[in-house]
Amino acid sequence: xxxxxxxxxxxxxxxxxxxxxxxxxxxxxxxxxxxxxxxxxxxxxxxxxxxxxxxxxxxxxxxxxxxxxxxxxxxxxxxxxxxxxxxxxxxxxxxxxxxxxxxxxxxxxxxxxxxxxxxxxxxxxxxxxxxxxxxxxxxxxxxxxxxxxxxxxxxx
Amino acid sequence: xxxxxxxxxxxxxxxxxxxxxxxxxxxxxxxxxxxxxxxxxxxxxxxxxxxxxxxxxxxxxxxxxxxxxxxxxxxxxxxxxxxxxxxxxxxxxxxxxxxxxxxxxxxxxxxxxxxxxxxxxxxxxxxxxxxxxxxxxxxxxxxxxxxxxxxxxxxx
Numbered sequence: 482x483x484x485x486x487x488x489x490x491x492x493x494x495x496x497x498x499x500x501x502x503x504x505x506x507x508x509x510x511x512x513x514x515x516x517x518x519x520x521x522x523x524x525x526x527x528x529x530x531x532x533x534x535x536x537x538x539x540x541x542x543x544x545x546x547x548x549x550x551x552x553x554x555x556x557x558x559x560x561x562x563x564x565x566x567x568x569x570x571x572x573x574x575x576x577x578x579x580x581x582x583x584x585x586x587x588x589x590x591x592x593x594x595x596x597x598x599x600x601x602x603x604x605x606x607x608x609x610x611x612x613x614x615x616x617x618x619x620x621x622x623x624x625x626x627x628x629x630x631x632x633x634x635x636x637x
Numbered sequence: 638x639x640x641x642x643x644x645x646x647x648x649x650x651x652x653x654x655x656x657x658x659x660x661x662x663x664x665x666x667x668x669x670x671x672x673x674x675x676x677x678x679x680x681x682x683x684x685x686x687x688x689x690x691x692x693x694x695x696x697x698x699x700x701x702x703x704x705x706x707x708x709x710x711x712x713x714x715x716x717x718x719x720x721x722x723x724x725x726x727x728x729x730x731x732x733x734x735x736x737x738x739x740x741x742x743x744x745x746x747x748x749x750x751x752x753x754x755x756x757x758x759x760x761x762x763x764x765x766x767x768x769x770x771x772x773x774x775x776x777x778x779x780x781x782x783x784x785x786x787x788x789x790x791x792x793x
Contacts, residue, residue, distance in 0.1 A: 518757075528684020528693070528751020537684070537754045571766035595684020595751050596768075596790060598693045601674075602761030610727035611752035634752060 485588060487511060487616055490538065490629060493580030494620070497573065502553035509619035518606040519617070519630055523547055523562050525574030525599050526607065529582075529633075531592030536611040536633030540574055549624040562601050571597045577629075641744060643667060643772060646694065646785060649736030650776070653729065658709035665775035674762040675773070675786055679703055679718050681730030681755050682763065685738075685789075687748030692767040692789030696730050705780040718757050727753045733785075 491508050498504040521541030528537050542550070544562055551559050551569050559565050574597040582594060600607065609615055609632035618629045647664050654660040677697030684693050698706070700718060707715050707725050715721050730753040738750060756763065765771055765788035774785045 524756075526682055526684075526754050526756075528682075528686065528754075530684065530686045530749030530751045532749075535749065536752050539754065567764045568766075571764070575766070593686030593688075593691065593749060595686045596692050596788070597766040598682050598684075598695065599764045599766060600680075600682075600756045600761055601764070602758050605756055605758030605761040608723045608727070608755040608757070609752065610724075610731070610755060632752070 484511070486585065486590065487618070487631060489581035489584035490577055490631060491618060493584070494540070494573065494577040494629065496580065497576045498550065498554075502550060504550060504553050504622055507621040509621065511616050511618045514615040514617045514630070518608050519628065520604060520606060521628070522603055523566060523570050523599065523601045524605065524607055525570040525597050527574045527578050527597040528595035529578065529592040530595065531590070534590055534592055534633055536613065536631065537609050538574070538578055539607050539609070539630040540570070540577065540627065541607070541630070542570065542627045543625055546622060546625045546627050549622070567599045567601065570599045574599070640667070642741065642746065643774070643787060645737035645740035646733055646787060647774060649740070650696070650729065650733040650785065652736065653732045654706065654710075658706060660706060660709050660778055663777045665777065667772050667774045670771040670773045670786070674764050675784065676760060676762060677784070678759055679722060679726050679755065679757045680761065680763055681726040681753050683730045683734050683753040684751035685734065685748040686751065687746070690746055690748055690789055692769065692787065693765050694730070694734055695763050695765070695786040696726070696733065696783065697763070697786070698726065698783045699781055702778060702781045702783050705778070723755045723757065726755045730755070
């Protein structure tokens with residue numbers, strides 16, 4: 482997968498966290514995952530579907546990191562993965578993909594976004610079923626790491 | 638949500654299980670869920686995105702039920718939720734939605750399908766983020782129950 486396709490998702494998430502929560506992230510190096518599974522305490526998943534591209538994006542957070550993000554984004558102290566956290570993960574997944582969609586349209590990638598689903602449960606795993614490789618991108622904040630995963634069928 | 642929109646998903650999944658695995662299902666009555674979460678041991682999630690409809694479908698199985706389905710569909714005995722099971726859940730999610738898409742096109746609902754993601758982990762929960770109500774439809778087989786959940790934003 483072209484790095485030009487991945488970068489809009491990374492900059493979109495990074496911008497949302499910085500402008501809305503004052504959270505600065507360091508974006509790590511994208512790697513290919515050989516296993517089909519990811520682990521996190523809470524994960525937002527969104528599907529994208531268009532004529533020349535289809536796939537799924539997941540953003541997976543540990544409990545400590547998402548609790549810190551919720552506090553900085555909405556000023557609310559939460560102690561566990563509750564409805565506020567789940568809504569925030571859904572919103573972040575949506576905003577990341579919406580921002581990337583606008584940037585990618587300029588590059589000729591057009592897709593519609595599905596609505597996100599948010600998965601929780603300690604040690605859950607997410608397997609992407611697109612045929613392409615899974616690209617894993619680590620983000621670091623002061624509280625720890627979280628991950629974007631992208632997996633696409635490209636038919637362009 | 639219109640029952641005409643839901644039925645194609647139910648008949649599509651029922652047909653796939655019967656024609657490919659000889660598995661007869663009883664389809665229960667659709668109900669509205671007030672909570673946003675579902676529980677299962679393994680869940681396939683797929684996003685749908687089109688001009689007049691967007692949302693997500695989940696199919697959630699207990700371990701006992703999906704192990705039985707895998708054996709009947711591909712003749713393979715598995716003892717836990719492994720890669721074979723995850724692939725089967727992804728395929729069932731894809732085939733259910735693909736079959737429904739064709740039927741719904743005739744009714745004026747046009748959407749593209751994303752690729753599925755499959756979530757596993759005991760007691761995981763799935764929250765749909767579309768604005769519409771969550772429709773829950775139970776299916777019964779000899780081995781137990783499984784569930785389809787549908788949640789859509791309708792803008793038509």
